[in-house]
Amino acid sequence: MPDQEIIADIRQFNRFYTAQLGLLQQHIFDSEYSLTEVRALYEIHFNKQTTATGIREALHIDAGYLSRILRKLEKAGMVLKHPLPEDGRSSYLTLSDRGRRLMVKMGTLSDDQIRDMLSHLPPNDHQTIAASMRELRRLLGAPGSGITMEQVEIRSDIRPGDIGDIIALHGQLYAKEYGYDHRFEHYVMETIHDYMVHADPRRDRLWLATSLGRLVGVVAIQHREGRQAQLRWFLIRPEYRGIGLGKALMQQAMDFCRAQRFRKIYLLTTDQQSAAAALYKKWGFVKKESTPASLWGHDLYEERYELEL
């Protein structure tokens, strides 16, 4: 049973955004096509092979109405019909060159409108606005809003807020996924503190994966005695797992270790992080030690993995 307050928020947003969209779609009134016609054009543009029924379902409009729209667009030379070989009733719909040019023009107008809207808002907020919209689209289950590597940026310069974010990410995720208590976050804080105090830019490095300005993944290499290196704080937000981010981060760390001529990499984990363990093994890490311990409110085995380079 959703909270009444949540519903109120959504309703308020809907009312607000109805007005907003009305403003942003005014440019369409200047064109010779109605909003629905333009929406149909968009639909044809973005779906490579779609039929009238496909569009009808996407736009939720009357079949007769759509039929007329398509006739008009076809007559105007914007849309081409390609009869389906396997079904004489339907046709694939595509845009003609002219239709594509129209889309570009409408896109430009729409962009101008949005640019104009943004110009009245603080520039600092632009990125946040886009991020919130993406987030909403994803949360509401919009098709094509899935998370991909393209949105993710990996960097290794440490900026203000990064350290705290890394600590918070560990605290949150390990609490949610393994039920570790606050002592774990505290432990992470201590290890990061240690890292920062002894950091040597040539032998230590930390990579941050961010998406829409938010921290979504981390890994670091910390130098140790005897040309050894420790791999630390390897962590990825659950939504961003399975898209190759783990591999990308690990690759960065490995490349760095090879370039710095480390002799051996080791890492410490527990038997509970089985998914991570699988990944370590894939990169050639081998479990060398496993000692029982009672940590952060759990009885577990501390494990040490090693990889000779």
Added chain:
Amino acid sequence: MPDQEIIADIRQFNRFYTAQLGLLQQHIFDSEYSLTEVRALYEIHFNKQTTATGIREALHIDAGYLSRILRKLEKAGMVLKHPLPEDGRSSYLTLSDRGRRLMVKMGTLSDDQIRDMLSHLPPNDHQTIAASMRELRRLLGAPGSGITMEQVEIRSDIRPGDIGDIIALHGQLYAKEYGYDHRFEHYVMETIHDYMVHADPRRDRLWLATSLGRLVGVVAIQHREGRQAQLRWFLIRPEYRGIGLGKALMQQAMDFCRAQRFRKIYLLTTDQQSAAAALYKKWGFVKKESTPASLWGHDLYEERYELEL
């Protein structure tokens, strides 16, 4: 010049949300009023004293069209006109009892629709969806979306992620507002570490102000030798300043200090935090020391404020 990618995100969201709103507003098609008529009713409902022009501007519709809508609604007994004494041309518009009943009915239908939509989405996301929508409304400058104390919750239990968030907030804000470099964030981390290690629930406490699940403000009291207390990490996100949050946090800290019978409270700051200093003074703190120092990439004066209880 806004980034092209931001505009693309916004356009994509607009297209998506146009469809979404279409779905959510279908219940209106069952009623005997059009979407615009219902929007007018809403506008009358929520604005206590508005005239036709007010509504026209809010909905961005033609004056003639609105005139007809109002006549229809008045004839149906939904809307009442109260002639303005000072302007014979206009009238205040209000809803009749019947109009209000209609709004309740429409509201219920709309709620059901949203509830239905939410039921197809993971329950964990509901809160996040509402938060994103609020955020967007605020960012896009929706009227009535301003930040108020009502949305802010103050708590003093430390949850996973809190510690990291506090550190990150300090790092980000002090970098942005005073240009402090990463050493400041590091320093905050050390002090929090010290706090956590020596924390005694009876004599130490930390308050977090959150809004929509995000950390927006902090303050803490740490016990010291001789029944003294140190006030630490007093910080509020700039958007949340000026709404009384500083006062609320400070009040919590003061109440705690009095209840615990501390003899004296002191705090350390610099001459650069002039806004905070003004607040401290208002609460009776007095500057006792001011020593030049070179910290976090700046030449400044470290200051010590004290308050005898």
Added chain:
DNA sequence: TGCCGTTATTTGCTTCCGTCAACTAAACTA
């Protein structure tokens, strides 16, 4: 005070968006 430009609202006219229902034709089903 009366004249004039401005503003708020109304009315007449028109367009065309979007729905309903009946229809055609092709595809499936038994």
Added chain:
DNA sequence: TAGTTTAGTTGACGGAAGCAAATAACGGCA
């Protein structure tokens, strides 16, 4: 092969929504 379902077309219609001209009240000004 007849009956049913599905994809798309067409005719008829209501009403949403804009434009322009009209009306009426206001405000300023000589």
